[in-house]
Amino acid sequence: MTRTILLTAGGTGGHLFPAQALAGELQRRGHVVELATDERADKYGAAFPARKVHLIASETLRGRSPVNLAKTAISLAKGTLQARAVLKNLKPEVVVGFGGYPTFPPMFAARLTRTPSILHESNAVMGRANKMLAGSVSALATSLPLVNADPELEARTVETGNPVRDAVMDVASSAYPVLNETGPIHLLVFGGSQGARFFSDCVPSALGQLPLALKSRIHLVQQCRAEDLERVRAAYQACGVEADLHTFFQDMPARISNAHLVISRSGASTLSELTVIGRPSILVPLPGAIDQDQLANAQGLAKVGGAWPVAQKDLTPERLCEDLVHLFDSPNILKTAADAALSQGKPDAVKRLADLVERVAAGEAIVEGTHS
Numbered sequence: 103m104t105r106t107i108l109l110t111a112g113g114t115g116g117h118l119f120p121a122q123a124l125a126g127e128l129q130r131r132g133h134v135v136e137l138a139t140d141e142r143a144d145k146y147g148a149a150f151p152a153r154k155v156h157l158i159a160s161e162t163l164r165g166r167s168p169v170n171l172a173k174t175a176i177s178l179a180k181g182t183l184q185a186r187a188v189l190k191n192l193k194p195e196v197v198v199g200f201g202g203y204p205t206f207p208p209m210f211a212a213r214l215t216r217t218p219s220i221l222h223e224s225n226a227v228m229g230r231a232n233k234m235l236a237g238s239v240s241a242l243a244t245s246l247p248l249v250n251a252d253p254e255l256e257a258r259t260v261e262t263g264n265p266v267r268d269a270v271m272d273v274a275s276s277a278y279p280v281l282n283e284t285g286p287i288h289l290l291v292f293g294g295s296q297g298a299r300f301f302s303d304c305v306p307s308a309l310g311q312l313p314l315a316l317k318s319r320i321h322l323v324q325q326c327r328a329e330d331l332e333r334v335r336a337a338y339q340a341c342g343v344e345a346d347l348h349t350f351f352q353d354m355p356a357r358i359s360n361a362h363l364v365i366s367r368s369g370a371s372t373l374s375e376l377t378v379i380g381r382p383s384i385l386v387p388l389p390g391a392i393d394q395d396q397l398a399n400a401q402g403l404a405k406v407g408g409a410w411p412v413a414q415k416d417l418t419p420e421r422l423c424e425d426l427v428h429l430f431d432s433p434n435i436l437k438t439a440a441d442a443a444l445s446q447g448k449p450d451a452v453k454r455l456a457d458l459v460e461r462v463a464a465g466e467a468i469v470e471g472t473h474s
Contacts, residue, residue, distance in 0.1 A: 105463045106134045108194040109152070110185075110209065112202015113142025116371045118150070120224060121200045123265035125151045127456045136192060138185060140204040158184050160204040181207030182214075189215050195463035196220060196240075203231050213238045218462050222455065223248065224264045224370030226398035241468040243455055245370055245448075249398050258468045260458055263451025264374040273359035274378050274449050278440040281362050281433040285319070289426075290361035292325035292354070298367060300386070300414055302330040305365065307419035308426065310341035316430060317343060323357050325350065355379065362436060363429060365422075368400035368411065374451070376409075380444025382436050383409045384425065386417055408443030 107128055111121040118139065125135045129151055137152040140160050159181035185208040189197070197212040197219045199205035212219040213235075222243045223232050227250070236242055242255050245264035266274075279288065293301050301324065309320060322345040326334050331347055338345040351357055358364060358379050366372050368385040376383055385403070387396035400411035410425070429436055448454075462468070 103464075104132050104134065105195045105460070106136075106192060107459060107463065108136050108138060108188070108192060108197045108208065109200070110138040110158075110197065110205045111200035112204045113140040114202065116224070116369045117200045117202045117205075119267050119371050120222065120265040120374075121198075122150055123267050123452045124198065124455055124459070126268055127265070127452045128459065131456060131460075136188075136194075138188060138204070138208040156184075156188050158188075158204060158207050160207055178203070178206055178210075182210050185211035186214065189217055196459055198222065198459060199232075199235065199239075200224070201229050201232050206231050206235065209235045209239070218465075220459060220462055222262075222264075224374070225393075225395035226402055227393045227395040229393060229395065240462045241458060243458055245374065245451070246399070246402060260454075260468065262454035262458060263448030264370055265452035265455055266371075266374050266378050266449070267355065269353070270355040270375050270378055271449065273355050274447070275380060275444060276359045278380065278437055279360065279362060281430075281436065286321045287316075287319045287363075287430055288321050288323070288361045289363055289365070290323045290357055291365045292351075292372075293367050298325075298386075299327055299330060301365065302326050302334045304417060304419055304422060306334060306337035306341065306343075308422035309338070309343045311419065311423040312426065316427065317341070319430075320344065322346065323351070323361070363426075368396040368403075368409075370395075370399060373399050373403055374448070377403070377443050377445075377447035378449050380440050380447065382429075382439035382443060384422075385409045385411045386414050387411065389414045403443065403446060406442050406446055408439055408446060410439075 109121045109125055111117040128135050135152050136154045137150055138156045138158050141157055159177050189211050197208055197217055199209040199221050209219055218240045220241045220243055221232055221235055221239045224245045226246045236255055242259045243262045244259060291301050291305055320343050322343055324347050326347050328349045335347050358375060358381055361381055364381050364383040368387045385400040387400050403409040404411050
């Protein structure tokens with residue numbers, strides 16, 4: 103039976119990519135899918151497989167001053183009215199939220215209109231927006247076992263995994279590239295959808311300190327902020343490292359597949375892609391995060407030997423240089439970590455989540471915690 107489903111996600115890759123994967127799977131099953139998000143999604147929206155994209159007003163909570171709280175409340179109220187109008191017109195059987203403050207108005211509107219809803223939490227620690235919404239949803243889908251989970255939510259919690267894009271599935275479980283004593287070393291560095299200035303400062307200095315014989319083998323792919331691009335390119339040219347630098351890579355899954363080692367943040371979508379493809383990584387959790395969700399994500403992968411987490415404050419160029427020399431001189435360590443990362447992947451996550459959506463859309467109550 104064809105269902106109408108509204109997906110809603112914050113306007114960054116970490117929220118939109120899992121929603122994009124689910125949209126593709128639901129459409130393959132014959133369902134009608136629409137998306138509610140914010141204006142930041144424009145650079146992803148062209149590829150989003152939805153019949154229509156609705157831009158909804160929202161605002162991230164920035165500080166607790168009365169002025170900021172008022173601005174946030176006004177914006178979210180406006181977004182809720184917009185979302186209610188979308189729900190009234192679309193009449194979806196279920197609304198599925200993927201986190202971020204742009205999900206709040208549509209998910210809250212689903213509560214007001216008594217529309218069945220599913221909340222997907224991609225991190226090991228539930229985000230602030232999701233915490234506010236979780237109590238009223240029909241089901242909570244998780245990627246990982248939640249740290250300090252609310253016992254009251256367990257009965258409606260289903261561990262589905264974090265859906266990955268079709269482009270990730272195209273290279274899923276691809277063989278780890280051979281790394282010998284004289285061949286090229288493919289190193290990939292990225293810091294999320296906006297890039298990371300820290301990597302633009304740290305990595306060029308670290309690679310510049312590598313022994314010449316090792317440095318000459320490095321084939322680097324790195325994501326940089328636009329304002330950092332030229333200075334980073336100049337730094338690599340000065341130290342003799344071959345580097346492919348861009349602000350955004352449309353073919354990131356293929357770049358991950360080609361890498362011998364990845365250096366990145368540890369957002370949920372990043373870890374999902376690293377584990378489904380199976381690549382080792384040095385993970386630098388985003389510092390200062392209130393929920394420390396990236397730290398929890400990184401620690402989980404480190405426990406099985408699939409990654410090496412390092413706090414940003416501890417990752418000096420000198421330390422990174424030493425770590426790279428050790429790892430690139432020990433291909434067996436990298437291959438073992440790649441296998442460990444792969445063991446944690448959930449390539450069928452999108453099918454599990456789509457099954458849950460169909461169950462809720464059909465009116466089936468989720469009455470006990472399950473691993474779908």
